Every structure is written in structure tokens, then in C-alpha cells.
Amino acid sequence: MREILPTLARWYAAGEPFGLATVVAVGRSAPRGPGAAMAVGPDDEVVGSVSGGCVEGAVLELAKEVVETGRARLETFGYGDEDAFAVGLTCGGEITLLVRPVTAVRDPAFGEAAETVAGHRPVVMATVADGPAPRGACLAVRPDTVTGTLGASGLDAAVTADARGELALGATGLRHYGPHGERREDDVAVFLQSFAPPPRMLVFGAIDFAAATARIGAFLGYRVTVCDARPVFADPRRFPDGAEVVVDWPHRYLSGTETDGRTVVCVLTHDPKFDVPLLEVALRTPAAYIGAMGSRRTHEDRLARLRGAGLGEAELARLRSPVGLDLGARTPEEVAVSIAAEIVALRWGGTGLPLSDTSGAIHRPRPGPG
Structure with missing residues (x-):
């Protein structure tokens, strides 16, 4: 939604x-x-x-x-x-x-939830789907406040407690309650929809490949930041509207930036003085995806430098390099598609193979919160 x-x-x-x-x-x-x-x-x-x-x-x-x-x-x-x-x-x-x-008159909780999402703040929209409670009644649950009612104070309290737990996991789904909030499987069905802040895409190296990657990252719903130490390249006019552009040394910026298990990091500098210190920091974060551009020779040199900086094999195994899936990409836009495809495949547990060469369910269940 x-x-x-x-x-x-x-x-x-x-x-x-x-x-x-x-x-x-x-x-x-x-x-x-x-x-x-x-x-x-x-x-x-x-x-x-x-x-x-x-x-x-x-x-x-x-x-x-x-x-x-x-x-x-x-x-x-x-x-x-x-x-x-x-x-x-x-x-x-x-x-x-x-x-x-x-409507604005009957649904104050909807307006509160929409405003909260627009401000990149977490909220759960809890809506009665079935049962003796008023169908369609809505509750907007934030970490510190609640707006609306589902028709009974006990039900509101139980749903609020569950919603805050689901928000921490980024989970969405139906939950069942008795008329006063007790957990039951045959009574009031409430749909809990979590809106966690959008995940972040951190793109390092303000080159033409970065501009294309930033555009596709925004298209996929990421909050995009582009960082480069060179002011002449880190010009907001070169990047899509909404992308944050930062002038700073990449490793220093990443060291001071919060990351989590949904963050993706794209290192497109392929310059050792930038990417080795940066990857030394990135591979020790909880980021979901860390990819680095460069040839296979660059990759081997990069691994040697990172080992020399003290990174272990488990940390190095997290590095996706050369970045992207093998699509035969040439242009910045094609490379951005290959990077995005690898990110999506990793997120959902995809194989990266043509669907015509696979069998079983096409739509995979989410492997974890996110």
C-alpha cells in the first residue's frame, strides 16, 4: 500500500x-x-x-x-x-x-497512519476484517501513541500490544482475538499491516553507474543516499529527485550512519583508496547486501587488501563482487538492473535462473523480517 x-x-x-x-x-x-x-x-x-x-x-x-x-x-x-x-x-x-x-470523518486513524508513513516513521494499521467487531474499524499504532478504536477497549489494548511487537519485525498478517482481546482462532480477525521506515540504499562513488543505480533503488522503494568525497562529482543535479547526496569520505560517512538488516550497500568507486577502507567498515555492519564494482583482477586485489586489514573469511564471504547478476550488462542502466536483480534475488531467496528453467512456486515466501 x-x-x-x-x-x-x-x-x-x-x-x-x-x-x-x-x-x-x-x-x-x-x-x-x-x-x-x-x-x-x-x-x-x-x-x-x-x-x-x-x-x-x-x-x-x-x-x-x-x-x-x-x-x-x-x-x-x-x-x-x-x-x-x-x-x-x-x-x-x-x-x-x-x-x-x-473518509476523513469516519477514519481518523487512516489519516494519522498516512501522515506517519509520509514522515518515514513506523506505524501499524490494524483493521477489523471479520467477526463481531465493526468490520473496517481501524487503529493506527505507533511506538508511543494510538489513534482510533476497534470497538472495545480490551480488543484495542490486545491489538496495540501485538501491533508494536509486529512493528519491530516489520510483519504483516491476520491475527485473531476474542471480543475482549483474548487470543482466539474463531472470533475477531484483525489485519495488522506494518509500515516500517523504507530500507536504505547507500551508493558510494558518484559516477554515471551510481546515478542509474540510485534511480532503480528509488523505484524499488529504497531511501537512497549517494556519497563521494569529490564535490565535483557529488552534485545533486546529477541524481534523481529525492536522493540524498553527501560529500564525505565514504568510510567515514558509513561509520557514522545507522544500518540494519534491510540496508543495501553498493560500492561503485573501484578505487582502492576509497573502497578498501569503506568495505572494511561495511563488512562489519548488519547490512543485507554489500556489493562492489570492479573486474575479477580488482576483486582479487581487493580481497588481499581486506585480509591485510584483518577481515576474516566469514566477513569476506558476504561481499558480492563483481557486483550484480550475469546479464551481459554494458551500459550504466543495464548494470543497475543487474545490481537490482541480485538484491531482489538475495532478499527473496531467488536463484537468478530463468523461470522457464525452474519448477515449483514462482512467488516465494519471505525468508525473514524486512
Whole structure:
């Protein structure tokens, strides 16, 4: 939902009601995971997607209906063997959608959550999907404050406690409660959707390859920072809007920057005086991905220098060098695609092989929080 929130916030601020459909559960080979969203606003403007096109027409009508009636709906779509042309998922999967009307008057929690996400602060949006509690009721849970109600104080308290735990993990999914908040599997279903701050992409070396990598990083949802010690290259005009550009020695900047298990580090300087001190710092951070540009000869020289600086084999094994997947890339844009492909494959446990050469599920479960 994060990618459509700016549009939803604009409708919300203008007092325009809209229908919001959110994937709350999936089965088998569903094309989109929990949290994927589609909304229908004024003049039937549509943003987002819940299935990649399979059921969007039906969801459009549902979204318009809930705005007219003011009542949320819970609907499941799947592939029907008896009528392959019926509304359903031709991939053979199944998705359950919560479709609810949203207005500024009835949903103060939505506005609080959207504002919090826009400020890159953590929040969980907890929404009643099913059961005796009011369907569509919403609670915005931040680390220190809560807005809204799910209809009962005990339920609010239990969901708030769980939501803050889920926020620490970046988790999203359905949870079940009794009417007063006790944990049960057969009563109130609440969808908890975590919005952790976007992960960071740190690009070192302000060259043309860095500009292309910064653009694709922003496209993938990363908060991008480009760092170079040379002011003539670290010019914000050379990089996409929204990218932070820093003039500093790379290793010094990284030493003073917070990283976590979702951070990706792209070292594109291929100059030993920059990249060896930088990688010495980077390989001792919890970053999810550390890639470095350069030839195989450069890589071997780099490894020797890093060993001389005291790094062990386990630390060196984290280094993706030469950076990217083997796509035959030549141009900065093609190299950026190869880097992005390697990052996505690592994040989801992909093989990097053509899908036509693999078997089994296409959409893999997330290997861990993130």
C-alpha cells in the first residue's frame, strides 16, 4: 500500500471518500501478498493493484459499492475450474480482500497512519476484517501513541500490544482475538499491516553507474543516499529527485550512519583508496547486501587488501563482487538492473535462473523480517 498512500492522502485531505481494497490473506500461487492494495477514488480514478489484473474489474465495482453503502466487505477470489472465464485468479491462487470505505470523518486513524508513513516513521494499521467487531474499524499504532478504536477497549489494548511487537519485525498478517482481546482462532480477525521506515540504499562513488543505480533503488522503494568525497562529482543535479547526496569520505560517512538488516550497500568507486577502507567498515555492519564494482583482477586485489586489514573469511564471504547478476550488462542502466536483480534475488531467496528453467512456486515466501 505504501506506493499509493500519497494519492490516498490527497483524496483524504480533500474530503473525497474512496474505497480501499487490501489483500489480507492468500493461498497457493497468489500474485500479490498480504498488504497489496487498490483504491477507487473520485471520478472512478484507480490506483494500485491486488492481483496483477485478474480480479481488478470486480474489485472496482466492490470498492464503489462500499463507498455508496458505507459498509465494508470481505471477499475471496480464486480460480474456478468449472468456468475459467469467471472472475478469478487464472494462476490457480486465492486471495481474500477487505474492501472498506474511507473518509476523513469516519477514519481518523487512516489519516494519522498516512501522515506517519509520509514522515518515514513506523506505524501499524490494524483493521477489523471479520467477526463481531465493526468490520473496517481501524487503529493506527505507533511506538508511543494510538489513534482510533476497534470497538472495545480490551480488543484495542490486545491489538496495540501485538501491533508494536509486529512493528519491530516489520510483519504483516491476520491475527485473531476474542471480543475482549483474548487470543482466539474463531472470533475477531484483525489485519495488522506494518509500515516500517523504507530500507536504505547507500551508493558510494558518484559516477554515471551510481546515478542509474540510485534511480532503480528509488523505484524499488529504497531511501537512497549517494556519497563521494569529490564535490565535483557529488552534485545533486546529477541524481534523481529525492536522493540524498553527501560529500564525505565514504568510510567515514558509513561509520557514522545507522544500518540494519534491510540496508543495501553498493560500492561503485573501484578505487582502492576509497573502497578498501569503506568495505572494511561495511563488512562489519548488519547490512543485507554489500556489493562492489570492479573486474575479477580488482576483486582479487581487493580481497588481499581486506585480509591485510584483518577481515576474516566469514566477513569476506558476504561481499558480492563483481557486483550484480550475469546479464551481459554494458551500459550504466543495464548494470543497475543487474545490481537490482541480485538484491531482489538475495532478499527473496531467488536463484537468478530463468523461470522457464525452474519448477515449483514462482512467488516465494519471505525468508525473514524486512
